[in-house]
Amino acid sequence: MAENDGETIVPDEQCNLTASTPMKSSGLEQVESPKERKTSMVECDDEGNPSSGTPDESPKQLTPHSIPPRRRRSPRRPEVSASRLPLKVLNQIFQYLPLKDLRSAMLTCHSWNNALSMEDSDIWQYLLGKKLPEAAVSDPFLLAELGSAKKKLRAWYFAWNTSDISRNNYIRTNGFTVHRQPVAQSTDGVRGKRGISKGVHAFDITWDGPLGTVAVVGIATKHAALHCVGYVALLGSDDQSWGWNLVDNVLMHNGAQLGVYPKMNNPPKYEVGDKIRLIIDCDTHVAYFERNSEFLGIAFNHIPPLRLYPAVCAVYGNTEVTMVYVGSPQMG
Amino acid sequence: MSAEVAAVEIQEAPVAAPIMYKVESNDGTVFEISDEAVKQSNTLSNLISTCAPEDVASMDPIPITNVTGNILKMVIEWCEKHKGEALPVDDDSVPKHITVPEWDTNFLKIDNEVLFDLIVACNYLDVPGLMNYGCKMVAMMAIGKSPDELRIIFAIPTDEEDEAAERAAKEKAEAEKKANAEKDAAEPSTSK
Numbered sequence: 001m002a003e004n005d006g007e008t009i010v011p012d013e014q015c016n017l018t019a020s021t022p023m024k025s026s027g028l029e030q031v032e033s034p035k036e037r038k039t040s041m042v043e044c045d046d047e048g049n050p051s052s053g054t055p056d057e058s059p060k061q062l063t064p065h066s067i068p069p070r071r072r073r074s075p076r077r078p079e080v081s082a083s084r085l086p087l088k089v090l091n092q093i094f095q096y097l098p099l100k101d102l103r104s105a106m107l108t109c110h111s112w113n114n115a116l117s118m119e120d121s122d123i124w125q126y127l128l129g130k131k132l133p134e135a136a137v138s139d140p141f142l143l144a145e146l147g148s149a150k151k152k153l154r155a156w157y158f159a160w161n162t163s164d165i166s167r168n169n170y171i172r173t174n175g176f177t178v179h180r181q182p183v184a185q186s187t188d189g190v191r192g193k194r195g196i197s198k199g200v201h202a203f204d205i206t207w208d209g210p211l212g213t214v215a216v217v218g219i220a221t222k223h224a225a226l227h228c229v230g231y232v233a234l235l236g237s238d239d240q241s242w243g244w245n246l247v248d249n250v251l252m253h254n255g256a257q258l259g260v261y262p263k264m265n266n267p268p269k270y271e272v273g274d275k276i277r278l279i280i281d282c283d284t285h286v287a288y289f290e291r292n293s294e295f296l297g298i299a300f301n302h303i304p305p306l307r308l309y310p311a312v313c314a315v316y317g318n319t320e321v322t323m324v325y326v327g328s329p330q331m332g
Numbered sequence: 333m334s335a336e337v338a339a340v341e342i343q344e345a346p347v348a349a350p351i352m353y354k355v356e357s358n359d360g361t362v363f364e365i366s367d368e369a370v371k372q373s374n375t376l377s378n379l380i381s382t383c384a385p386e387d388v389a390s391m392d393p394i395p396i397t398n399v400t401g402n403i404l405k406m407v408i409e410w411c412e413k414h415k416g417e418a419l420p421v422d423d424d425s426v427p428k429h430i431t432v433p434e435w436d437t438n439f440l441k442i443d444n445e446v447l448f449d450l451i452v453a454c455n456y457l458d459v460p461g462l463m464n465y466g467c468k469m470v471a472m473m474a475i476g477k478s479p480d481e482l483r484i485i486f487a488i489p490t491d492e493e494d495e496a497a498e499r500a501a502k503e504k505a506e507a508e509k510k511a512n513a514e515k516d517a518a519e520p521s522t523s524k
Binding site: 093094096098105108110 | 444464471474475487491
């Protein structure tokens with residue numbers, strides 16, 4: 001009863017748990033396809049240039065120019081070759097390449113990888129200036145923790161998905177903050193642009209504005225619903241999503257409550273504006289949270305090997321949630 | 333009548349006689365480049381900016397110690413072709429976009445190794461126009477290719493090939509050392 005005092009509208013007792021996502025399946029598949037290709041780029045970044053990242057070679061014609069024969073060259077002769085071009089020259093060549101080709105260039109040889117690993121070089125500054133909205137670049141706090149242009153560009157590719165979102169949510173012009181409109185008797189969610197299936201990934205999530213009766217952060221497959229009628233902890237209500245309701249600190253999965261988190265007596269309530277870090281370890285199939293850099297314990301384990309997206313669901317009108325991808329968290 | 337003829341002669345003089353500067357490559361070949369063409373290279377322009385025109389004829393050639401003769405010849409040929417043109421100004425498109433004219437496309441249809449030498453020479457001589465075209469040509473070879481394809485196109489050895497080459501070089505050095513040791517061992521027995 002006390003929880004309802006802050007609500008202007010009393011929620012119905014009946015809830016429609018079978019509400020379907022407003023997205024069309026064909027639309028989802030279209031959105032999914034480019035993500036598949038881009039995911040390997042970030043995985044390579046996280047894993048430090050793994051050999052398994054090499055794609056298959058296609059039989060198509062390689063170049064309109066004649067290909068010089070692969071002559072063995074003594075490693076001691078300092079001849080100019082593509083792999084020994086000066087850094088300034090490499091940067092000029094890479095400025096003509098789109099992002100996908102920059103990934104191929106990073107995997108070609110060490111010197112090219114070194115040139116493109118300088119995360120504040122002109123190439124990444126250019127791409128950052130063109131890809132990110134002005135509202136994100138000019139916000140001094142939004143991406144403050146990301147130290148390089150390349151990391152900020154990467155965060156953009158993981159931000160909230162403008163085409164995979166409940167109809168009552170919209171994404172602000174900075175591209176990283178979702179805003180829930182004041183609609184009665186509705187639970188509304190959003191997914192990130194890109195899912196993850198390998199490696200360890202961290203997302204910084206900040207809830208601005210009141211929580212209401214439901215404020216869930218967690219992970220979801222692409223099949224999890226993002227909308228339903230009523231005020232429901234939608235994230236975690238089925239086997240496609242896992243959620244942590246910040247209002248009562250309860251973990252949810254497959255419609256079942258998994259207990260209070262952090263697992264202690266009277267865990268502290270979420271303070272609006274605190275930074276929550278969601279960490280998904282796909283290799284050991286666990287997910288957990290940190291709050292203001294403090295580890296809170298394992299939240300979910302035995303997560304199936306699916307492609308998982310960061311997600312939130314909200315019920316309070318005009319509340320906002322910001323999510324910034326930070327890559328692999330620093331351990332220890 | 334004679335005054336008119338004299339005026340015409342005076343007017344024609346500057347057009348007929350461009351100042352020619354001499355540059356020397358690292359293999360001793362001397363080339364000439366006109367004062368208009370020199371402006372395409374910021375490095376050369378800075379070198380000659382303090383030279384009085386009347387002293388040019390008696391000057392020694394400007395030594396360019398890290399560019400070979402054939403590459404320097406190509407750079408000068410390109411500069412002569414584009415003399416009088418403004419230096420390119422970078423737009424801020426991403427990826428960078430530039431259109432390579434037909435003459436320059438044909439000019440740059442050369443072996444990849446020569447193209448890379450040319451680009452490095454442009455980097456040193458600071459010829460931004462040819463630098464842009466050369467880098468664009470290399471980038472066009474790279475667009476849409478996988479890493480394996482890039483290694484084939486640009487003759488970049490993989491780590492395994494590098495290790496194999498180093499191992500072969502090491503074995504060769506050891507074999508030479510062994511042969512020398514045997515030779516040294518043979519000589520004392522002969523002297524005995």
